Amino acid sequence: MYFDNSATTKIDDDVLEAMLPWLKDDFGNASSVYSVGRKARVMVENAREELAHFINAHPAELIFTSGGTESNNTALKSCCVESKLVNTLLVSSIEHHAVLHPAEELARQGFSLHILPVDDYGFVQFREAAPFNSAQTLVSVMHANNETGAIQPLEALREVVPNAFLHTDAVQSFGKISFDMQRLQLDFATISAHKIHGPKGIGALFIRKGIDFKAHQQGGAQERNRRAGTESPALIAGFVTAARNAIGNMDARAAIMRERTVLLRNLLGIQIPQIHFNTPDNNENDILALPNIVNISFTDADRLDGEAILQAMDMRGVAVSNGSACVSGSVQPSHVLVAMNRPAAEGRAAVRFSVSKDTTDNEVRSAVQALAEIVAAMRE
Ligand SMILES: Cc1ncc(COP(=O)(O)O)c(C=O)c1O
Incomplete structure (x- = not known):
């Protein structure tokens, strides 16, 4: 009797089926110029387009990552260090450790870190964010909490900090409740596959168009120079299939x-x-x-x-x-x-x-x- 679906979920049969060809015959590198590579590239870009559509974003606004942890680390660290967008972080007290720990590390490196409290029901006290409404601040508040399930009304937070960069960790909410980038007016958002019957080790980061974002993970030119590392077509095929199932149903x-x-x-x-x-x-x-x-x-x-x-x-x-x-x-x-x-x-x-x-x-x-x-x- 499995009651730990917020930790991870069982992969759906059709998700596994969708992944297998990319592990076997269609094993090419999506960056290669010959046909087995180009085939993978087409699938990866189609998946990106479909995922972007699910959250009402543009495909160029999504980069694939290894999951929620990497997306959160990338959003916080790139904003502070590589992209040099902000000098101050404001995160809620109930964030997942994949936000809290990078935030604490950045504080040790000299960035200013402030914590937003919650009330007794686990709702973040958005009013307390008002003094941080600055273009030099990144505010990170999760969409839904992984322990309690409490959903944070992020539209109201955006009204309090219209000038700040806003990131949300939507790992628990993506595929379960509506998540719309136009409506929520976010700058960054983290999603992941394995809480919605997809594979572990794959997620994405939404980066609003127009943000001068520099890669946190450096190396090759993949993901338009925003995240180095060979994409995994199998994991991406599994991710988009799981998301299609979750959002369609x-x-x-x-x-x-x-x-x-x-x-x-x-x-x-x-x-x-x-x-x-x-x-x-x-x-x-x-x-x-x-x-x-x-x-x-x-x-x-x-x-x-x-x-x-x-x-x-x-x-x-x-x-x-x-x-x-x-x-x-x-x-x-x-x-x-x-x-x-x-x-x-x-x-x-x-x-x-x-x-x-x-x-x-x-x-x-x-x-x-x-x-x-x-x-x-x-x-x-
Ligand atoms: C709210 C939240 N953020 C981030 C993560 C980490 O995501 P991933 O396991 O894809 O790295 C989790 C997973 O437990 C989570 O619940």
């Missing part, structure tokens, strides 16, 4: 996932006392969270052991995760939950369920039953 998939997470919420609330929902609850008018995530913590977490809960769930055949990290042998609380003012003990013993279009009602029932029994036993 977005409403239907969201409806299935939402049904499962509503059931999860209801059963968790009934079967397990003393829990706190860290994922904001959608209501009729407002979609506040991704359809696929439910994150809970336990208000008596100091009596529980988060790692032991995950291991006991695994023994019962249920894969779930939490946002804590093991650093030098001790469990660090999730920085996201701490930023939301949850006590550190809760941040060490949260449980994140993330479903997919393939998750069944019965799996939900079994997983909640398993967690209820494990937590009850630990409490005793």
Whole structure:
């Protein structure tokens, strides 16, 4: 019972099928001038065009990367170092480490770094960005959080910082909710394939046309001199197929996932006392969270052991995760939950369920039953 689809997803059969020819007979280098290379080039450019269309961008605004981590690193580091666009970074406290760690590294190199706080529900306090409305600032706020699923209304952030460069990490939201570059008025955006049943190791970075962007990764002239390295036609074919499936079926998939997470919420609330929902609850008018995530913590977490809960769930055949990290042998609380003012003990013993279009009602029932029994036993 796989409930960790925010970590990664199972590759779809037709995605794998789309990749195989580019690993076998059509193995050419897309930069080569002879026919096996040109064939790969045509596919790569068609994929770029289709992906750009999905986010309402121009194909020249997309570069392929090795995934979300590289796209985030590239956006932040190129803006500061290679492209010399900004001297100040403003990032939210709940960013993925693939944004926080490069930001901290840039701060060590002398760039000015400021952190945008969130409220108790995990929504970034956009008002606090107002003093940073400058063309020398890059603001980076994720579209949807990977631990809680909270969606940040980025249009409102753009209104607060019209002059700043704006980047978003859309790894979790891409393919699950609408993501439109014209509407959101972003300068940079990160997307990745493996959270939407595509292959690992491939993503893209949107770079708005007109930005004087210099490559962070240097070498060959690929991606119009903006990202060196031989493109992987197989991964790109998988990426575009997964994106086509996700975007073509977005409403239907969201409806299935939402049904499962509503059931999860209801059963968790009934079967397990003393829990706190860290994922904001959608209501009729407002979609506040991704359809696929439910994150809970336990208000008596100091009596529980988060790692032991995950291991006991695994023994019962249920894969779930939490946002804590093991650093030098001790469990660090999730920085996201701490930023939301949850006590550190809760941040060490949260449980994140993330479903997919393939998750069944019965799996939900079994997983909640398993967690209820494990937590009850630990409490005793
Ligand atoms: C919000 C977010 N950003 C970035 C990443 C990293 O993406 P990738 O695994 O494609 O490098 C992840 C993956 O867990 C993520 O959830």
